[in-house]
Amino acid sequence: xxxxxxxxxxxxxxxxxxxxxxxxxxxxxxxxxxxxxxxxxxxxxxxxxxxxxxxxxxxxxxxx
Numbered sequence: 001x002x003x004x005x006x007x008x009x010x011x012x013x014x015x016x017x018x019x020x021x022x023x024x025x026x027x028x029x030x031x032x033x034x035x036x037x038x039x040x041x042x043x044x045x046x047x048x049x050x051x052x053x054x055x056x057x058x059x060x061x062x063x064x
Contacts, residue, residue: 010037 013019014030023029 010034 010033014023014033023033
């Protein structure tokens with residue numbers, strides 16, 4: 001039985017048969033997914049290093 005709180009690696013997700021079928025249907029390759037993940041990782045790291053002002057509008061705040 002699988003662990004309920006297990007976080008899968010990208011390799012594990014890309015090896016899943018259902019994920020592979022959806023990717024095939026959508027015309028997406030594992031390399032496409034890796035490129036998007038790498039770009040997101042780089043953007044996240046860049047954003048962490050740059051201080052943001054409270055008025056930058058990048059936070060998701062709800063106002064009444």
